[in-house]
Amino acid sequence: MMKRTATTRLVLTAAAVLLLAGCRGNTSPEPPIHLNPNMDTQQKLVAQRSSNFFADGKDMRTPPEGTVARGELREDAAYFTGKNDDGSYAAMPFVMEAADLDRGAKRFAIYCQPCHGEHGDGKGVIADPKYKYPIPPTSYHEQRIRDMADGNLFEVISSGIRNMPSYRQQIPVRDRWCIVAHVRELQKRGAPAPAPADAQTATPAGTTTETTTTETAQ
C-alpha cells in the first residue's frame, strides 16, 4: 500500500514538472536560457548592441562635423546632391540601362509605393481613409511635378519636402536616381483612368479596400 502511494506521488510530481516546463514551441516573454551559454554573448562591439565602454552606451564616438570616410568624398555635386555647381538642378547624371530601370521600379515599390501608389497617382495604401493619413500624398501626374527637373526630384527624395520625410538614410544615392527614372516612366504611362473608384470619398470606409483593388486591376 505504501509503495503505491509513493508511485502515485512520483507520477504526480513528474506530471507537475512537465506541466510547469511546458512543451517545445510555447511562447514566452522570458529570454532563452541555454544549458551551456559559453561565449554566446561576448564583450565586444556588435551592431545595435549597447556597450558599457562609454557612459552613453554607444560603441563609437560621433565623428566631428565634416568628417569624410575613405572613398566617401562626394565631389560630384550633380550626382550626390542633384544640383550642378552653379545651383541649377542637374539632369540624369548617368545613362539608364534596362537593369537600372528595373532596379528603380523595384526600389520604388519598397519605399515610395506605400504613399504614392503603384501608378504614382498618390493613392498608395496609406491613402485609405481608415488609416486617417491627414494629407493626401502628391500625384506625379500633376503638371507641377512633370515640369520638375530630374535633379529636383532627386533632391526631394534625398531631403524630403513639406510632409514627405528624407529618404537619404534608407535609399542609396544610385538607387534614388533609378527611382527618379521610374517616376519619369510612370509619368510617361500617365495617370490610370479615374474610373468609378474615384468616387472613393463618398463610399463608406468598409468598402474602400474593395474599390482600390478593382482600380489597380484595371
Added chain:
Amino acid sequence: MAQIFPEWVNKVPGRIALSGGILVIFVIAGIWYYGSPEYTDVGYQPKQPVPYSHKLHAGDLGIDCRYCHTGAEVSPVAMVPPTQTCMNCHALIKTDSPKLAPLRESWEKGTPMRWVRIHKVPDYAYFDHSAHLRVGVGCESCHGNIAEMEEVEQVKPLSMGWCLDCHRNPDMHLRPLDEITTMGWTPPAEQAALATAIKAEFNIKPPVTCSGCHR
C-alpha cells in the same frame, strides 16, 4: 547462524540497476527535449517598448521588409530601424496614441528606442544577412511568416544543427530574387528544377566547414 542482512536486501542490487537505468533514460530524454534550442529558444516573444504589429505594417499595409530593415540586402545586419523610420509616417499618423509615447520621447530627446532583440545567434557565429538574401534565401526561411505575427516571436531554433540542415540541402529554401521578402510563399511544383537553376546561377555551395561561420 544468524543472517547479517534481512531477506529484502537480495532485491536491492536489481532495484538499483533498474531505477538507475530508468533515471539515466529520463535524464537523457530530458536533456534531449528541454536542452534543445527547439525548447529553449523557439517561442521567445519578448515584450517590446512599443507593441509594434508586423501583421498590420507588413501584412495589412503590405510594406516591404526592406522599407525598415534597410541593411538586410547589403550588410550582415538586417538592422532594426532607427526612430526616424517610424516617424516617416508617425509624425502624421496616430500622433497622440499612448502606445507610441516611448517613440515620441525617443524622437524628441534623440535617445534610441530600446527594442528587445529576438533572433540572436551566438557571438561566435558570423551570420550575414546579405549573403543569404543575394542568393535567394527568403526572410521567411529563418523568421517564419512575420506578416501574420502581431508581435514577433522566434519560430526557428537558429541552432547550428538547424543551420547545417539547410547548408547541406538548401533546395527547399531557394526562391527567385524577386520573392525574397514575400511572406507565405509556397515553393512551386517544379521547385527542384528552380533550385538547381538558382544554385547554378549564383554558384551556391553553402559552406559546411567550421570556418564558414566561425572565425
